[in-house]
Amino acid sequence: MTKLSDIKIIENEPMSKHTSWRAGGLVKRYVQSASLTALASFIASLPDNEELLWLGLGSNTLVRDGGFNGTVIATQGVMTQLELIDETTIYAGAGVASAKLARFCAKHDLCGADFFAGIPGLLGGALAMNAGAFGGETWPLVTEVETLNRRGEINTRQAAEFEYAYRSVKGLNDEWFVSATFKLTKKLKARCSGDGQAATGSENNTVDIKQLLAKRAVSQPTGVASCGSVFRNP
């Protein structure tokens, strides 16, 4: 193991330790950073042709048994800022757990992010694939993102610059998500409606995080190696 200031580099790390499939061969370098600044400098120092894989919680990543001859950037524990900017706007780092964002929104009486509660990943992973559940998805809530490129520069990009569809996002160009700004809806009644909007009608058409998690618990296996659904919901 080599340690360079705030960067920890582990060589020949088994990726099976870092994916929910609990499978995958060795990665040449597995990199953990104590800060975004250190990470930016480290990435800028890499050769242009170095293959990079950013990793959240590895709940949607399958690495082949032959491993990965590049550098994995672990984002857990870095980019963890989570802040209420104004009444309905949240800034969240790519290293924030999706479930934490859901709880943060609920605490601040904001609707629209409940579906994140059961997604076992970080926001970087959710942004990369437009994660969603129960009719909600990531990108309709996003107004802008910050990205880090290979030169170690952080840029702000508008959501409109990205093209998203069911579990797919286009628009990243040799850059990775650092944060996202989310616009949500203020809760008017006791709960949010099923479509993520503030409830205005019957209280029967309501959901909350506990209900969503209970629904998930009976319909999906937990505690086993998987990456969740591998089919497209109708």
Ligand SMILES: Cc1cc2nc3c(=O)[nH]c(=O)nc-3n(C[C@H](O)[C@H](O)[C@H](O)COP(=O)(O)OP(=O)(O)OC[C@H]3O[C@@H](n4cnc5c(N)ncnc54)[C@H](O)[C@@H]3O)c2cc1C
């Ligand atoms: C039991 C189970 C249930 C699940 N349920 C759902 C569900 O209901 N809905 C759903 O959408 N998904 C679901 N998933 C899949 C997965 O949890 C989500 O896709 C999640 O958003 C992935 O986040 P992650 O941090 O684990 O991503 P990872 O697996 O670490 O990464 C996924 C992809 O995103 C890229 N990436 C990660 N961070 C960044 C970044 N900062 N910038 C750019 N690219 C990045 C990676 O390179 C990789 O290509 C489930 C998985 C499991 C195991």
